Each structure stands twice: as structure tokens, then as C-alpha cells.
Amino acid sequence: NAGVMQNPRHLVRRRGQEARLRCSPMKGHSHVYWYRQLPEEGLKFMVYLQKENIIDESGMPKERFSAEFPKEGPSILRIQQVVRGDSAAYFCASSEQGVSEAFFGQGTRLTVV
Amino acid sequence: KNEVEQSPQNLTAQEGEFITINCSYSVGISALHWLQQHPGGGIVSLFMLSSGKKKHGRLIATINIQEKHSSLHITASHPRDSAVYICAVWDTDKLIFGTGTRLQVFP
Numbered sequence: 515n516a517g518v519m520q521n522p523r524h525l526v527r528r529r530g531q532e533a534r535l536r537c538s539p540m541k542g543h544s545h546v547y548w549y550r551q552l553p554e555e556g557l558k559f560m561v562y563l564q565k566e567n568i569i570d571e572s573g574m575p576k577e578r579f580s581a582e583f584p585k586e587g588p589s590i591l592r593i594q595q596v597v598r599g600d601s602a603a604y605f606c607a608s609s610e611q612g613v614s615e616a617f618f619g620q621g622t623r624l625t626v627v
Numbered sequence: 628k629n630e631v632e633q634s635p636q637n638l639t640a641q642e643g644e645f646i647t648i649n650c651s652y653s654v655g656i657s658a659l660h661w662l663q664q665h666p667g668g669g670i671v672s673l674f675m676l677s678s679g680k681k682k683h684g685r686l687i688a689t690i691n692i693q694e695k696h697s698s699l700h701i702t703a704s705h706p707r708d709s710a711v712y713i714c715a716v717w718d719t720d721k722l723i724f725g726t727g728t729r730l731q732v733f734p
Contacts, residue, residue, distance in 0.1 A: 547721065547722070549722070549724075555726075556713070556724045556725065556726040556727060557670075557713070557715075557722075557724040558724070559721040559722065559723070562720050562721055569720060570719075570720050570721060572721075573721070605669075605670060607670075607722075612720055613657050613658055613717045613720070614658075614675075615660075615672060615675040616660065616672060616675075616722065617672060618662070618669060618670035618671070618672065619669065620668070620669035621669055621670070623667075
């Protein structure tokens with residue numbers, strides 16, 4: 515079991531470009547969570563998804579950010595028209611059930627230049 | 628006031644010392660995680676617990692649901708334990724994180 519896989523590990527984008535972050539959950543896990551860690555700040559919840567469904571997106575910025583978890587393939591966090599303030603580490607976690615042990619990926623460190 | 632408070636924020640220790648990190652929370656939970664993060668690194672789940680006490684090697688975690696408090700203890704600390712330790716509580720369908728405790732253990 516390879517654990518939660520995130521790619522890329524590092525991503526550099528110019529202002530205005532799009533960023534796509536991928537997360538493959540652990541085998542057998544159908545619950546995926548995205549969290550953001552701004553520089554020198556704690557982790558903050560963004561979105562919770564199950565296969566093909568967004569369960570809770572209360573932490574997602576209203577514009578430019580979207581997430582999906584298709585029937586086949588990884589979960590994708592998409593940030594359109596990135597700005598400098600989007601620079602952060604984005605972590606994905608997965609769990610077997612809703613409130614159960616969560617396993618985290620290595621994160622994607624996004625730098626907007 | 629944060630929903631999940633950790634103390635201390637920073638902690639330095641000599642190798643071999645016994646270390647305690649505390650976590651108090653105000654949100655209602657069913658379970659709590661202790662996580663470890665090395666600088667620039669990923670996040671590793673050390674424990675998930677909903678009652679009592681768990682032990683793994685030199686790490687011990689306890690939780691008191693009534694008092695909404697948990698502690699992480701490290702016995703015989705080692706420089707490789709240097710990291711940020713984060714308490715996170717389940718609130719309905721999401722984890723709420725403390726701001727972390729930065730631990731440095733010197734040889």
C-alpha cells in the first residue's frame with residue numbers, strides 16, 4: 515500500500531496561470547480531504563469529497579478554487595488564475611470512513627511567482 | 628480564541644528528557660489525532676484516539692473527553708524527535724487543527 519500519493523511535490527506557477535494538484539488516496543479509502551497550510555500558519559480545512567460527490571466545501575474560497583473526485587482516477591484540486599496569496603502547502607488526506615484515522619500525503623508546495 | 632489550543636508553542640529539550648505537549652479543544656469531537664511534521668515535510672499521523680491512552684514506542688497519548696484535553700508525551704527524547712507536533716480534532720466531517728508545537732531536541 516503506497517499510502518496517500520500527491521503530485522507534484524513542488525509546483526511553480528506565474529500569476530494568472532492554473533494550478534492542478536492531484537491526490538490518490540490509500541487503497542480502499544473513498545473519503546478525501548484537502549487542507550491548506552499557509553506560510554507560518556496552521557492547517558485549514560478546504561473541502562471533503564467522496565467518490566463523485568462534494569460533501570463539504572465550506573473551507574473553499576468562493577472563486578477560482580474547485581475540487582473533484584471522479585469515479586476513476588485521483589482527486590484534483592484546481593486553482594484558476596493563481597495569485598501570490600495562493601502560495602502554500604496543500605495537503606490531501608484520506609480515510610476509510612468519515613470520522614476515522616486519516617492518512618496524509620506529502621503535500622504539494624505551490625509557489626506563485 | 629482558537630477552537631484547538633496547543634501549549635507550549637515552542638519547546639526545547641536536551642536529549643533524554645521527558646516531554647509533554649498539551650492540547651485543549653472547544654469543539655465537540657468523537658476523536659483526536661496527534662500528527663508530526665518535519666520542516667518542509669509531509670504529515671505523519673502518530674495516533675488517533677477517542678478515549679483513554681495509547682502507546683507506540685516512546686510516544687504516549689492520552690485523552691480526557693470530559694475535560695476536552697489531550698496530551699502527547701515523549702519519553703527519552705532524541706534529536707530525531709525534533710519536529711512540529713500538531714493536535715487535530717474531528718468536528719463533524721473535518722479536522723480542526725491546532726497551530727502546532729515546535730520541538731527541538733539537542734544532543
